[in-house]
Amino acid sequence: MNVVTNCLGSHRAAGIPRTSRRGFTLVELLVVIGIIGILVSLLLPAVQMARESGRQVTCKNNLKQIGLATQMFVDTHEYLPPGRPRDQYLTWPVFLLPYLEQNPLWNRFDPYARFDAQPQDAVESQIAGYFCPSRRQPMLARLPDRTGWNIGACGDYAGNAGYNEYWASDFGYPNGVMNTGDASVNQIVAGRLTTYQGRYTLGSVIDGLSNTFFFGEKATNRQHLGEPGGWGDGSFYSGDQPATTMRIGNVLFPPAQDDFYPAPGPGTFAVWGSAHPQVMMFVLGDGSVRPVQKSIDLTTLGALCGRDDRLPIGPY
Numbered sequence: 001m002n003v004v005t006n007c008l009g010s011h012r013a014a015g016i017p018r019t020s021r022r023g024f025t026l027v028e029l030l031v032v033i034g035i036i037g038i039l040v041s042l043l044l045p046a047v048q049m050a051r052e053s054g055r056q057v058t059c060k061n062n063l064k065q066i067g068l069a070t071q072m073f074v075d076t077h078e079y080l081p082p083g084r085p086r087d088q089y090l091t092w093p094v095f096l097l098p099y100l101e102q103n104p105l106w107n108r109f110d111p112y113a114r115f116d117a118q119p120q121d122a123v124e125s126q127i128a129g130y131f132c133p134s135r136r137q138p139m140l141a142r143l144p145d146r147t148g149w150n151i152g153a154c155g156d157y158a159g160n161a162g163y164n165e166y167w168a169s170d171f172g173y174p175n176g177v178m179n180t181g182d183a184s185v186n187q188i189v190a191g192r193l194t195t196y197q198g199r200y201t202l203g204s205v206i207d208g209l210s211n212t213f214f215f216g217e218k219a220t221n222r223q224h225l226g227e228p229g230g231w232g233d234g235s236f237y238s239g240d241q242p243a244t245t246m247r248i249g250n251v252l253f254p255p256a257q258d259d260f261y262p263a264p265g266p267g268t269f270a271v272w273g274s275a276h277p278q279v280m281m282f283v284l285g286d287g288s289v290r291p292v293q294k295s296i297d298l299t300t301l302g303a304l305c306g307r308d309d310r311l312p313i314g315p316y
Contacts, residue, residue, distance in 0.1 A: 152235025219273025
């Protein structure tokens with residue numbers, strides 16, 4: 001019996017082929033790693049483009065909400081939100097707060113108090129809808145005032161101050177939809193504005209609401225975010241820094257082509273720009289939001305920034 005069993009066992013063992021386990025060779029492993037690297041290099045730009053597309057959608061929606069808030073402001077007050085009123089010290093981002101579902105924050109501000117006298121928790125309040133996600137997350141800025149340096153929230157959008165604005169030239173009177181403040185308060189304005197620009201109404205937008213920029217993305221230097229003055233990125237709520245919340249467009253000051261605009265000065269804090277590749281977002285007076293090429297014809301840009309020049313507007 002043992003002989004038979006041993007024979008059968010030997011026969012079965014001999015009939016079963018042995019499988020040898022063989023691992024990756026170094027060459028095969030390197031080939032696989034190379035293929036994975038190629039796939040990642042092909043997919044990564046697509047992923048980045050998809051993310052940027054999503055950020056642009058958010059940015060467009062931010063401006064859409066600002067445009068809607070402006071329409072509600074006009075319905076209530078019968079004039080456009082001021083860039084910085086003559087007898088007050090705040091900016092359009094503050095005056096739009098009640099129409100952006102930010103009533104508690106609006107109630108913290110005193111429109112007739114200077115920025116350095118405002119509650120600190122109010123001036124440091126960062127509104128996500130005032131930031132372009134392609135450029136940064138909400139952040140604070142330091143800026144000079146009467147008491148030294150103060151802290152305030154930043155923002156990435158600007159009101160349209162036309163193409164004749166004070167910091168650009170002596171072309172003439174401002175012709176945007178934002179006023180710039182009182183020359184007796186803002187020394188930068190003194191000597192260039194002969195008269196104070198009052199409140200603008202929709203009726204003053206003679207060129208038509210669908211032909212006039214109201215708000216858009218502002219240029220700034222990513223290496224100098226939160227820096228006021230020549231970099232034009234101070235507190236979004238301070239009327240003492242008008243260059244922070246207003247921009248112009250004319251043949252002398254084309255849009256910034258990237259987010260690393262070279263040096264401080266009028267060429268930095270005056271112009272439009274964005275952190276998006278190739279385009280910048282604008283909301284027009286009719287509430288529509290348009291992506292505009294940074295390479296836009298400058299005559300067309302000026303016509304879109306002017307509210308009452310009756311200039312023809314080319315394709316853009």
